[in-house]
Amino acid sequence: MTRPRRLIWTGCGLAVAGFWAFPVYWMANTAFKPGRDMQTITPQFWPHHPTLANFRTVVTDALFWRALRNSVIVTGLAVVAAMAVAFLAALAISRFRFRGRKALLLTVMIVQMVPLNAVVIPLFLMFSAARLTDTLPGLVLAYLAFAMPFAVWTLRGFLTNIPAELEEAAMVDGCGRFGAFIRVVLPLVLPGLVATSIYTMILAWNEFLLTYFLISSPNHYTLPLWLTHFTLGEGTEYGPLMAGSTLIALPVVVFFMLVQRKVAGGLTAGAVKG
Secondary structure, eight states, X not given: OOHHHHHHHXXXXXXXXXXXXXXXXXXXXXXXXXXXXXXXXXXXXXXXXXXXXXXXXXXXXXXXXXXXHHHHHHHHHHHHHHHHHHHHHHHHHHHOOOTTHHHHXXXXXXXXXXXXXXXXXXXXXXXXXTTOTTSHHHHHHHHHHHHHHHHHHHHHHHHHTSOHHHHHHHHHTTOOHHHHIIIIIHHHHHHHHHHHHHHHHHXXXXXXXXXXXXXXXXXXXXXXXXXXXXXXXXXEOXXXXXXXXXXXXXXXXXXXXXXXXXXXXXXXXXXXXX
């Protein structure tokens, strides 16, 4: 690729990135503005009178810390459960041939295409009958059900790309099937587990619609549902709302920065020595 063409494509990529990043920047920018600067006719692309009052309003709210605890618990359990169940399901689909395997794959793909809005009411009715509404375990199960199709399909793709000959070679060298799995397959599929866990974390951390239908008690609010606390009958408190949204987004950004190397790592890098 010639240098001018490379510069053109780089410029296009930067323009697209800027287009997608601008709402996030505007959210953080608004979080540092006092109320009078939010309503100006001329947009302020940076805070002229920066303040931390909006963040103080958020962190001094006792309901915020309770919602943070609930979000951490629900997200952590949903990620761990989804990775454990989806990994075993994907391993069975990619490594074993059994009756109904293709039908199962097709079902997983179809379920993944069903929009969340179409299943909220059936989930609510089913959870009501099981007395799981307004409970954190019920919320974990709902997130798990919604994340499983994508997780199974994604991990199945990662596992399929790992040659079965690597496990066989390890077993020839003296490893048992479980030892070959731990020493060969698991390190190679780790980037896939990390990438899928990021998706599951973002899904559970930011989910609002399911939480809105399943949770009614403020003691069980998660962070996205807690944000409705700033939408009042007489108007919306945009400053605290943007400050709370900024704080909610930070854990996902930090988590991604910590694991980005494993996401970018090759699946079979270093698996076969020349």
